[in-house]
Amino acid sequence: MFSKFTFTASLASAAALLAGIQGVQCKATSDLARANFWFAFGDSYTTRGFSPSGTVPAPGNPLGNPAYPGKTTTGGTNYIDVLTTELNSSLVLTYDYAVGGATINSTIVAPGHASRSFVTQTNDFLQGAGKKPKSAPWTSENTLFSIWIGINDVGNSYQRSGDRNAFNNVLMDAYFKQVHILAGARNFLFSNVPPVERAPSNRGKSDALRTLEHNTIIDYNNKLADRVAAFQKQYSGVKTWIWHSNGEFETILNNYKTYGFTSITTWGGAGDFWGNNYHPSSKAHTLLAKNIAKVMKGTRWFT
Numbered sequence: 001m002f003s004k005f006t007f008t009a010s011l012a013s014a015a016a017l018l019a020g021i022q023g024v025q026c027k028a029t030s031d032l033a034r035a036n037f038w039f040a041f042g043d044s045y046t047t048r049g050f051s052p053s054g055t056v057p058a059p060g061n062p063l064g065n066p067a068y069p070g071k072t073t074t075g076g077t078n079y080i081d082v083l084t085t086e087l088n089s090s091l092v093l094t095y096d097y098a099v100g101g102a103t104i105n106s107t108i109v110a111p112g113h114a115s116r117s118f119v120t121q122t123n124d125f126l127q128g129a130g131k132k133p134k135s136a137p138w139t140s141e142n143t144l145f146s147i148w149i150g151i152n153d154v155g156n157s158y159q160r161s162g163d164r165n166a167f168n169n170v171l172m173d174a175y176f177k178q179v180h181i182l183a184g185a186r187n188f189l190f191s192n193v194p195p196v197e198r199a200p201s202n203r204g205k206s207d208a209l210r211t212l213e214h215n216t217i218i219d220y221n222n223k224l225a226d227r228v229a230a231f232q233k234q235y236s237g238v239k240t241w242i243w244h245s246n247g248e249f250e251t252i253l254n255n256y257k258t259y260g261f262t263s264i265t266t267w268g269g270a271g272d273f274w275g276n277n278y279h280p281s282s283k284a285h286t287l288l289a290k291n292i293a294k295v296m297k298g299t300r301w302f303t
Contacts, residue, residue, distance in 0.1 A: 031091060032059055032135075035090075035092070035093050036091065036092050036142045036144075037095070037142060037143040037144070038083075038084070038092050038144045038146065038301060039097065039129065039143065039144070040080060040094065040095070040096045040147075041098055041118055041146065041148075041149065042098035042102065042146075042191075043098055043103075043115075043148070044099075044101060044102075044278075045148060045151060045280075046080060046148050047096065047098040048069070048070030048078065048096045049071030050064060050065060050070070051065055051066075052095075052124045052127075054066075056095070057095060058135065059093075062092060063081065063084055063094050063096070064095065069081045073275065073278075073279040074275045074280065074282040074285055075282065076275075076281075076282035077282050078282070079288045082289035082290075083289045083292060083301075086289075089301060089302055090301065092302075093136070095129050095136075097121040097125055098121065098148070101113045101152060102115045102116060102117055102152060103118070104149055104174045104175050106120075108153075109157050111156070118147070118178050122181065122182065126181075138184075139184075140186040140187075142300065143185070144187045144189060144301050145185045145187065146188070146190075146191065147175075147179070147188070147190055147191065149175065150175075150220055151194070153171050153220075158212055158213045164215075164216045165219045168220045168223050169223065171220065172223050175224075179231065186238055186239065187299075188231075188238065188239070189241045189292075190228050190241070191242070192220070192224050192225070193217045193220055193221055193245070194249040195217065195246055195249050196217070196278065197210040197213040198253055199277065200266070201277040203265065218246075221246055241296060243291070243295050248287075252273065252284070252287060259287060261284075
């Protein structure tokens with residue numbers, strides 16, 4: 001039988017526990033209220049393996065699922081991880097909708113394997129965080145939308161017959177159709193296509209094919225810059241940034257020893273730029289993240 005003292009002590013302990021829980025909940029709510037948000041879309045260069053139906057980003061776990069650093073193509077951290085947890089200028093909650101193999105619209109260019117296109121990723125956002133649930137009280141002012149897409153669109157189509165430059169217009173139309181329906185967005189970071197013709201997996205191709213892919217990428221990137229400028233002009237309240245991944249890759253690859261790498265033709269080693277035969281290493285992603293942070297310097301998201 002409990003004594004009066006025991007019963008009173010139990011009530012006191014329960015009250016203390018409840019107060020502690022409420023304190024944690026209040027702190028979490030307070031942290032969420034001061035958070036900034038980042039919604040990222042793209043392909044294997046961006047993906048962490050995030051599932052919109054899994055654990056969502058929150059204070060103390062800013063990337064949600066899967067556990068840090070995620071299921072990246074680097075085998076370690078990628079630029080999303082680094083920017084969110086190391087180069088952030090505030091608490092940034094990052095929803096990374098990117099999926100490996102993704103193209104802009106799979107009915108225009110099919111992915112090399114089962115994936116979720118930019119179209120599908122946009123729908124994932126609109127059906128989830130886009131509805132601004134309590135877990136994601138984002139606003140147009142505190143939220144960044146980033147898009148790094150096109151690598152697979154070019155890679156899976158540049159050998160087709162027909163005018164490749166004209167086809168890039170088709171890709172741009174599909175791309176910006178999705179940009180226009182990202183409801184409530186005001187801050188956009190666009191990343192162009194890197195020189196993947198220089199990836200180890202492409203080294204066995206003929207010079208003619210690699211030149212064709214290179215030229216198609218350059219045209220794609222030029223058209224992207226034009227579309228971003230037109231988009232910015234159309235909406236006076238929108239802010240846009242472009243990260244020129246192509247130029248950054250070229251700089252590092254052309255001066256790789258200066259950046260601390262020992263090889264740009266092999267992959268998977270400690271000194272290799274490439275983490276595998278098509279994707280940059282975790283070390284390379286850290287450099288890329290720092291370059292993106294420079295582009296975004298002075299914003300509420302990154303230092």
